[in-house]
Amino acid sequence: NQNGFNKQMYLVTYSVTGKWIDLPDITPPVILLARQIKHIFTGDLEADVISNPFFPWKEKMLLRAQIARITQSTTLSPDGIWKKAEDNPREITERSEEEKKFPSFEKLTKLDAWCHLVPGILQCGRTLHPDPEPPKEGAPEVDPEKYKEEMKLIDPFDERLKPISQDCPCDEWKYSWTIKVMGDPQMYKEEGKKNLTTGGVIVIRSLI
Numbered sequence: 001n002q003n004g005f006n007k008q009m010y011l012v013t014y015s016v017t018g019k020w021i022d023l024p025d026i027t028p029p030v031i032l033l034a035r036q037i038k039h040i041f042t043g044d045l046e047a048d049v050i051s052n053p054f055f056p057w058k059e060k061m062l063l064r065a066q067i068a069r070i071t072q073s074t075t076l077s078p079d080g081i082w083k084k085a086e087d088n089p090r091e092i093t094e095r096s097e098e099e100k101k102f103p104s105f106e107k108l109t110k111l112d113a114w115c116h117l118v119p120g121i122l123q124c125g126r127t128l129h130p131d132p133e134p135p136k137e138g139a140p141e142v143d144p145e146k147y148k149e150e151m152k153l154i155d156p157f158d159e160r161l162k163p164i165s166q167d168c169p170c171d172e173w174k175y176s177w178t179i180k181v182m183g184d185p186q187m188y189k190e191e192g193k194k195n196l197t198t199g200g201v202i203v204i205r206s207l208i
Contacts, residue, residue, distance in 0.1 A: 004127050005031070005068035012045070012063070021045065023064040028125030030057060034065035069121060074206055077117040077163065078103050084160055090119070092160055105198050109181055111165035114204065116158070123155045170207040178205050 038050040043194035055062060080101035085091040085118035098102040103113045119127045129151040132142040185200030 005072055005121065008065065008071070009161070010067055012060075014043070022057070023060055023067070026061060026064050026068060030061055031068065031125040032066045032120060034069065037062075066168055072118055072121050073116075073208075075116070075118045076114045076204065077161075078108060079113050079115050079161075079163070082117065082161055090157065090160060092117075103201075105185060105187060105200060106166075108202050109179055109185075111175060111177055111179060112163050114164050114177075115161045116164065117161075119160065120158045122157070124151075129155065163172050164204075167208075173207050176206065178207060180205070 006025040010023045012023060013020045033053065033055050036053055037049070037055060039049055039051055039055075039059075039062060041059060041063065045058065045063070047058070047059040048084055049055040049059055049062050056199045080103060081095060083095050083099070085093050107113045121127055122129070124130070129148050131144050132147040135141050164177050165175060170176045180203045182201045183199045185198055187196045187198050189196050
C-alpha cells in the first residue's frame with residue numbers, strides 16, 4: 001500500500017553527532033494498542049512499555065506507532081493542488097500547472113483552505129480494509145469485493161482531500177483545528193520578483 005503508514009522510514013538518534021537508528025515498520029495490532037495507552041517515553045528504544053492494556057513490544061514500536069498516527073492525521077495540503085484520481089476516488093494525483101489554483105495568503109488563514117493529504121487510519125488499524133480470511137474447511141467462500149463493501153459500512157473511509165474544517169469537533173471547540181498568523185501578513189512586492197510576498201507565517205494546530 002503506497003499510502004500506508006510504513007511508506008516512510010524514520011530514524012532517531014540519542015545525539016546529533018551519534019548513530020542514527022531506523023525505527024521498525026509496524027502492524028495494525030501495534031496501532032490498535034497504541035491508541036489505548038498513555039506513556040511517558042524514557043528515551044530508551046529497548047525499554048519495556050509498562051501499561052494497561054499490556055503492550056508486548058519495546059518503546060521503539062510505540063514511538064513508531066505514535067509517529068504513524070500523527071503523520072496520517074496531520075499531513076495537510078492547501079486546497080487546489082491535488083485532485084482525486086478519475087478511476088479511483090481513493091487515490092489522488094497532483095494537478096497540472098494549468099489546473100493548480102494556489103490559495104491566497106488571506107484564504108490560507110481559513111480552515112476551508114486546507115485538506116488532509118494522506119489517508120487516515122481506520123478503526124481496524126489499517127489505511128485499507130484487509131482481504132477476508134481464507135475460509136475454514138467446509139465453510140463457504142467469501143466474495144472479497146462484497147466483504148470489503150460490508151467493511152466500508154462498518155468502518156468507513158474518510159473522503160480523500162477532506163477539508164480539515166469537516167473534522168469532528170473537539171470537546172467544547174467548534175473545530176478540531178485552530179489557525180494563527182504570526183509575523184507581518186501584509187502583502188508586498190519585492191524588487192525584481194514577479195509575485196507578491198509576505199512576512200506572515202501561518203501556524204495550524206490540531207486540538208485533538
